[in-house]
Amino acid sequence: MxxxxxxxxxxxxxxxxxxxxxxxxxxxxxxxxxxxxxxxxxxxxxxxxxxxxxxxxxxxxxxxxxxxxxxxxxxSLEVDGNLDPVQQGFIEKHGLQCGFCTPGMLMTARALLNENPNPTEAEIREAISGQLCRCTGYLNIVRAIQWAAEHSTAKTVGS
CATH class of the missing domain: 3.10.20.30 (Beta-grasp domain)
Structure with missing residues (x-):
């Protein structure tokens, strides 16, 4: 087809x-x-x-x-050499280790921030609950998404 x-x-x-x-x-x-x-x-x-x-x-x-x-x-997150705040947040807050889960985490985080630009820690944890990371305890991933929320400026990829 x-x-x-x-x-x-x-x-x-x-x-x-x-x-x-x-x-x-x-x-x-x-x-x-x-x-x-x-x-x-x-x-x-x-x-x-x-x-x-x-x-x-x-x-x-x-x-x-x-x-x-x-x-x-x-x-789609990086545009003209500029990282999306969620990408930058993962760098700033060491939100990745092996990197295998990272693309899914980034896209889930972007969707969350598009819908809710100022999520609570509980809302972040709920949003990423369908994502498995075998390397981290999720703490730095949550911190990375919080960082992205604080540094986002009307970034709405895919919305």
Whole structure:
């Protein structure tokens, strides 16, 4: 089947099988390898992208289901050499270690801040509760998102 998906502001049309997953479309068909595939069970959240501004695990979405919609990947966060505040927050507050979960965490954080620019610690923890990080205790990830909230200026990627 032929589909067209808007990814990071650009339309892509491809022939795919109906069972083709969005994560595979992004990584294999478009070469956007920032979206990680971690667990094969939709538990880890490393593959999280924004679909029409909402975080989804791209390993649970068929590419055909995203046809006609807007998808934002971690590659969309940096614009013209400027890091998104969530990216900068992860640097400033040491919110990553191995980095495998980071793309999903960043996209989840961006979706949260787009919806709620001043979240509480509890709201941040709730938002990232579907993301698994095996290296950290989440404390620095929470601090990184708090930093991003304090330093954001109407940044609304994927909203």
């Amino acid at each position: 032929q589909i067209t998906i808007n990814v990071n502001g650009e339309d892509y049309t491809r022939e795919i099988e109906p069972r083709h997953l969005l994560v595979r479309f992004l990584r294999d068909d478009l070469g956007l390898t920032g979206t990680h595939w971690g667990c094969d069970t939709s538990n880890c959240g490393a593959c999280t992208v924004l679909l029409d501004g909402k975080p989804v695990k791209s390993c649970t979405v068929l590419a055909a289901m995203a046809a006609g919609h807007e998808v934002r990947t971690v590659e």
